[in-house]
Amino acid sequence: MNGAESAPPATSAPSENPGRPMGTERPGWVPSPAELSDVELLLDGAFPPLTGFLGSADVASVRTRHQLRDGTPWPAPITLAVPAELGSADEIELRDAEGAPVAVVRNEAPWTGGDVVHVAGPVRAAGAPGGALRTMRPPAAAVRESLPDRPVLGMLPEHPLHLRELAQLRQLAEDTGAHVLLLPRLRGPRPELLVQALLAARPQLPEGTTIVPVPLVRRDDPKRDALLCAHVAAAYGATRLITTTPLENSPIPAVEPPEFVRDDTDRWRPATAVAPARRRPGLGEDELREHLDTGTPLPDWFTTPAIAEQQQRLHPPLSRRGFAVLFTGLSGAGKSTLARALRDDLGRHDHRAVTLLDGDEVRRTLCAGLGFSPEDRSRNVRRIGFVAAEVVRHGGAAICAPIAPYRADRDAVRRMVEEVGGFVLVHVATPLGECERRDRKGLYRKARAGALPEFTGVSAPYEVPRDADLVLDTARMSREEAVGRVAALLRERGWVRPWE
Numbered sequence: 001m002n003g004a005e006s007a008p009p010a011t012s013a014p015s016e017n018p019g020r021p022m023g024t025e026r027p028g029w030v031p032s033p034a035e036l037s038d039v040e041l042l043l044d045g046a047f048p049p050l051t052g053f054l055g056s057a058d059v060a061s062v063r064t065r066h067q068l069r070d071g072t073p074w075p076a077p078i079t080l081a082v083p084a085e086l087g088s089a090d091e092i093e094l095r096d097a098e099g100a101p102v103a104v105v106r107n108e109a110p111w112t113g114g115d116v117v118h119v120a121g122p123v124r125a126a127g128a129p130g131g132a133l134r135t136m137r138p139p140a141a142a143v144r145e146s147l148p149d150r151p152v153l154g155m156l157p158e159h160p161l162h163l164r165e166l167a168q169l170r171q172l173a174e175d176t177g178a179h180v181l182l183l184p185r186l187r188g189p190r191p192e193l194l195v196q197a198l199l200a201a202r203p204q205l206p207e208g209t210t211i212v213p214v215p216l217v218r219r220d221d222p223k224r225d226a227l228l229c230a231h232v233a234a235a236y237g238a239t240r241l242i243t244t245t246p247l248e249n250s251p252i253p254a255v256e257p258p259e260f261v262r263d264d265t266d267r268w269r270p271a272t273a274v275a276p277a278r279r280r281p282g283l284g285e286d287e288l289r290e291h292l293d294t295g296t297p298l299p300d301w302f303t304t305p306a307i308a309e310q311q312q313r314l315h316p317p318l319s320r321r322g323f324a325v326l327f328t329g330l331s332g333a334g335k336s337t338l339a340r341a342l343r344d345d346l347g348r349h350d351h352r353a354v355t356l357l358d359g360d361e362v363r364r365t366l367c368a369g370l371g372f373s374p375e376d377r378s379r380n381v382r383r384i385g386f387v388a389a390e391v392v393r394h395g396g397a398a399i400c401a402p403i404a405p406y407r408a409d410r411d412a413v414r415r416m417v418e419e420v421g422g423f424v425l426v427h428v429a430t431p432l433g434e435c436e437r438r439d440r441k442g443l444y445r446k447a448r449a450g451a452l453p454e455f456t457g458v459s460a461p462y463e464v465p466r467d468a469d470l471v472l473d474t475a476r477m478s479r480e481e482a483v484g485r486v487a488a489l490l491r492e493r494g495w496v497r498p499w500e
């Protein structure tokens with residue numbers, strides 16, 4: 001995924017971006033987190049020879065030929081999308097999520113793709129260098145110059161390294177007489193935890209290993225992603241990249257880590273040195289996740305206590321993480337009724353603080369002043385999602401009950417919440433006829449009479465979810481049964497412990 005194809009900033013509706021030019025001031029724009037990461041890498045000199053965002057001809061060439069127009073190998077489009085009204089500005093100030101200036105992009109060759117304009121031209125720094133873990137991230141050239149004068153094995157880990165990977169790394173370094181350069185890829189809500197997990201592995205890492213985090217966002221295409229890693233690693237001074245993905249036309253060659261197995265004395269050794277009968281199984285990715293989700297201690301043949309501690313901070317057990325339930329459905333479907341009942345059940349049986357974000361109440365407070373146009377509904381639902389994600393980030397349970405008629409908004413809420421914890425979408429699919437029969441507030445009657453415009457299900461759309469985790473029709477089941485189904489799903493997914 002390149003910057004231009006990535007989602008808009010998950011934390012705000014696009015129209016809340018300070019995009020409009022104000023007077024003679026340079027217009028400002030808050031790029032998506034993925035685009036901002038690219039800005040930081042450009043400013044750090046991590047994407048040579050690129051100094052800015054690509055124009056349309058370079059992007060087309062990169063997409064089809066994996067090279068810039070002039071033939072220089074380059075694996076992935078580096079692009080920046082802005083709203084059409086900013087497309088003609090000569091320069092745009094790029095700001096971080098808090099609105100602080102990060103860079104200025106000179107818009108030399110804007111181009112249109114889909115319904116957005118892409119800015120193309122060099123970026124220069126504005127304000128002090130920022131971003132996560134800035135003090136650990138010198139510019140690429142400074143890192144390159146600090147490395148010893150021998151081969152350098154680069155690696156861009158996305159997860160903590162455990163005893164098997166550490167043994168592989170030591171072996172590779174020993175075989176090639178190389179220095180090791182770890183460039184952990186910063187991501188997620190607590191990017192510092194991966195770096196701490198690698199620092200906790202220092203005693204098992206080859207002596208003098210250099211660790212410099214990089215905010216390189218994963219690209220969807222694994223081959224392009226691995227090649228981009230090779231370009232970045234080379235910029236920081238690596239002469240080889242440790243990867244299992246073959247690299248074509250790469251600035252530095254790939255090295256595959258040698259196969260290591262656990263022997264019957266619980267040591268990790270090269271597979272070539274351990275007879276099949278003396279091998280013991282390791283811990284696969286799924287088993288590791290299962291251990292972490294359930295809080296099961298990691299075996300000491302798998303990792304060290306210091307790394308395990310950081311790994312568990314990075315991935316706490318589900319019972320200690322937050323989750324959100326988003327009830328969506330027509331007015332009168334039963335969202336509030338079920339949300340309140342679930343809140344009461346969780347209050348009795350679960351240790352988490354529960355926050356109820358109910359449609360009506362939210363509209364009197366957090367979203368006061370918003371109406372029922374598509375734009376206002378979108379703002380309403382995304383604001384609810386933003387608050388829910390904050391609750392979840394801090395380990396709480398958020399129960400949301402807006403109509404949330406649009407897929408794009410529900411998707412945005414899911415993205416925001418899943419980044420920090422669990423998310424369950426419950427479609428309260430009570431048929432319109434039943435909702436209308438209930439007509440608790442007399443709104444359907446008014447809507448049918450034409451006195452209430454844009455009423456969901458009557459004169460405004462409801463996009464039926466295709467990704468609901470649970471579908472409940474309250475015309476066919478009691479309130480208790482419906483809430484029981486939600487609780488059962490939360491239990492099944494490991495978010496709450498069983499209760500009667």
Ligand SMILES: Nc1ncnc2c1ncn2[C@@H]1O[C@H](COP(=O)(O)OS(=O)(=O)O)[C@@H](OP(=O)(O)O)[C@H]1O
Nearest residue numbers: 331332359372377380402403404405453454455456
């Ligand atoms: N035009 C129109 N369409 C739908 N609903 C209307 C409208 N006008 C007022 N109401 C009342 O507002 C409640 C829905 O607000 P939400 O915040 O849940 O809606 S949305 O998610 O922003 O679409 C909804 O409450 P619930 O019945 O609890 O769903 C209605 O009582």
Ligand SMILES: Nc1ncnc2c1ncn2[C@@H]1O[C@H](COP(=O)(O)OP(=O)(O)O)[C@@H](O)[C@H]1O
Nearest residue numbers: 330331332333334335336337438474477478479
């Ligand atoms: N099985 C059921 N589950 C939930 N609500 C039900 C059920 N059967 C009847 N109702 C009634 O339907 C109405 C639903 O209203 P409400 O919960 O405010 O819906 P919404 O929040 O979706 O607008 C309430 O009056 C509730 O008592």
